Amino acid sequence: MTMRILIINPNTTASMTETIAMAAAKVASPGTTILAVNPEEGPASIQGPEDGEAALPGLFAVFDRYMSVEDRFDAVIIACFDDTGLGELRARSSVPVTGIxxxxxxxxxxxxxxxxxxxxxxxxxxxxxxxxxxxxxxxxxxxxxxxxxxxxxxxxxxxxxxxxxxxxxxxxxxxxxxxxxxxxxxxxxxxxxxxxxxxxxxxxxGVSAAVAWCEREVAARLANTDTI
The missing domain is CATH 3.40.50.12500 (Rossmann fold)
Incomplete structure (x- = not known):
């Protein structure tokens, strides 16, 4: 089974995004493709609720940019342990979304x-x-x-x-x-x-845990679709 997972690091530190991408790639199943991205504007790190609030505009903009093409990604991971914006993105997404x-x-x-x-x-x-x-x-x-x-x-x-x-x-x-x-x-x-x-x-x-969650969730949805 092929699968595409979008990982969004809500802070702007690109080197951290690279670390997250490498951690995800190590545990992803064969056929799973990982793309890890981050906003260009916002806090360099998220430490507490004020940083989390400041990260939301950039997070939502990145989500909208990469999810604007239908069926481009099968699942989304928010790579901040505060699960920044998780409820909002899950409510507006047609694919599984989790936070690390x-x-x-x-x-x-x-x-x-x-x-x-x-x-x-x-x-x-x-x-x-x-x-x-x-x-x-x-x-x-x-x-x-x-x-x-x-x-x-x-x-x-x-x-x-x-x-x-x-x-x-x-x-x-x-x-x-x-x-x-x-x-x-x-x-x-x-x-x-x-x-x-x-x-x-x-x-x-959380990164490897989230990749495993996405793979299980997508597989379960496909299985349910096949039985309908």
Whole structure:
């Protein structure tokens, strides 16, 4: 089965978009094509509700630009862990749309609950907690934690960021009684395997979780169409 997935990074940092694209390509099934894009205008990173609000015009413009041709893409991923604009885009889209936060929470809840989330800065915690509650997964989440790592430091100082995130994971495993860890930022996508091997616990990152969600959802819709 061939499939085309559009990934929209709502911030304007192109290097992060490239990291997201590589993470998605690694897990995509044969026949799945990935295109990752970002707006030209808007915040360089999304840290909290104000940045999320500022990113919406660029996000919606990119969505409209790439989805204006019918059947061009089979599914859309919003590559911001805040799931910025997810409700709005899902309501106006004829194809499946998910955010990397939603996809990661669902996967962690299915495979190793309860999970703890390790995100970037404390300003992001209320947004993520609100989303988890709205998805009906509050009882599956042990805690949302901040690593005190600004989003752009994930690229500018990756070794220091990895060490700090690892420290937070160790604390979560000891204090939260969680069975898995969810990495709460798209910029952490390439850290999951390292951290999983280091701490011997499932570590879920949202980009690969979202690609898997899209492939399942598109396949299910095609199967339903074939039986009608």
């Amino acid at each position: 936060g939603e996809a990661a929470y669902l996967l962690a809840a299915e495979t190793a609950a309860p999970f703890s989330v390790v995100t970037t800065l404390p300003v992001s915690i209320p947004v993520l907690e609100h989303n988890i509650k709205s998805y009906g997964l509050l009882t599956q989440c042990a805690r949302v934690r901040a690593s005190e790592i600004p989003v752009l430091d994930l690229e500018h100082h990756p070794e220091q960021a990895l060490a700090r995130i690892g420290t937070e994971i160790a604390e979560a495993l000891e204090a939260d009684q969680c069975r898995s860890i969810v990495l709460g930022c798209a910029g952490m996508a390439d850290m999951a395997l390292i951290l999983e091997n280091t701490y011997s616990v499932p570590v879920v990152e």
